[in-house]
Amino acid sequence: MRDLTVTYSGGARAVRGVDLAVDAGQKLGIAGESGCGKSTLALALLRLLPAGTKVTGEILLNGEDVLTMKWGRVRAVRWAGASIVFQGAMHSLNAVHRIGDQIAEPILLHGGASPAAAARKAGELLEQVGLPAARASAYPHELSGGQRQRVMIAMALACDPDLVVADEPTTALDVMIQAQILRLIERLVSEQDLGLIMISHDLAVLSDTCDRLAVMYAGRVVEEGPAAEVHRDAHHPYGRALSGAFPRIGDPASRFAPRGLPGDPPDPSALPDGCAFHPRCPVALDSCATRDPEPRESGPGRRAACVLVGPEAATAARPAAEEARNTP
The missing domain is CATH 3.40.50.300 (P-loop containing nucleotide triphosphate hydrolases)
Incomplete structure (x- = not known):
């Protein structure tokens, strides 16, 4: 700057x-x-x-x-x-979409990956931030505050x-x-x-x-x-x-x-x-x-x-x- x-x-x-x-x-x-x-x-x-x-x-x-x-x-x-992790994950996560789909979305848009490949990477990113890949099927309200913040970090890292x-x-x-x-x-x-x-x-x-x-x-x-x-x-x-x-x-x-x-x-x-x-x-x-x-x-x-x-x-x-x- x-x-x-x-x-x-x-x-x-x-x-x-x-x-x-x-x-x-x-x-x-x-x-x-x-x-x-x-x-x-x-x-x-x-x-x-x-x-x-x-x-x-x-x-x-x-x-x-x-x-x-x-x-x-x-x-x-x-x-x-560059990506941003905002304050308050619930203000950034979509309440009616599963977290795996939300992490996969930028991978699909920016990486040109197939839906299956994007879903696999979403699971890998969740594990990278300390959450089981199986949690990709969860909705935001099913996670704790700390878990939602980990999801936001995973999203920020989605496109390297x-x-x-x-x-x-x-x-x-x-x-x-x-x-x-x-x-x-x-x-x-x-x-x-x-x-x-x-x-x-x-x-x-x-x-x-x-x-x-x-x-x-x-x-x-x-x-x-x-x-x-x-x-x-x-x-x-x-x-x-x-x-x-x-x-x-x-x-x-x-x-x-x-x-x-x-x-x-x-x-x-x-x-x-x-x-x-x-x-x-x-x-x-x-x-x-x-x-x-x-x-x-x-x-x-x-x-x-x-x-x-x-x-x-x-x-x-x-x-x-x-x-x-x-x-x-």
Whole structure:
């Protein structure tokens, strides 16, 4: 993604100048509160946004720009080039069709396989995600939530895509099933050398699953770096607040004094001047109300969009940053 911007028909700028990349075999996590542009970013990757939405920049999939593809090519790329696992399987599965038929459908459309061959591959995909092939005859309501999510993953892998986008794939699951699904996704990415973009509001899940992590706020990437490092020691004030909102097991300080932020992300159609985060930022400077910094290097392999990071950070601002870092 290069300078990717998404503006809805009502003028809401949901994504603003995002630059991100994911390689084969790499797992990229995207975190942020609801309304920060994560799902819009996912839908933009395969041009699934509603009519009237303006999208600019580039989305290069194996070097080919998705935004300039003709519709026939877009249809060919969906499933076969990149696929999406949506949040909530029952919103994506057809309640009146057997799951085997639903997995086989993209194989028939994109792979040119015979119905018998497509049915066999559907059974193989179910076994690959830990379900018996015999469950292909089941309807969605006959499966548990975790089983339905496994079916969605099997569908996403049906046409051997290069990229899988998982938009909050475990939000509706209990913690035990969530852990199983995350381990399954990790294993499949490793075995098949896929690129994975996983979207979540939970930094702990992303830091445990992904190689790199990008934190979004008000449509922009405000921090990016190795996932475990960003979760443990975020450089942007928003990244620190997001990380601090999730208590760490074994850490009494975070258990008894969880941190967070008052208020909500700004309305994308009425963004404040300067840094969009400054009205909620505990260490905002006067200049933050007028200056919207671009992401800059904040360490090896890390970027952050804040005036308090990088070699140009004002000396007078450093004590404020350290105070915020140490305040529970």
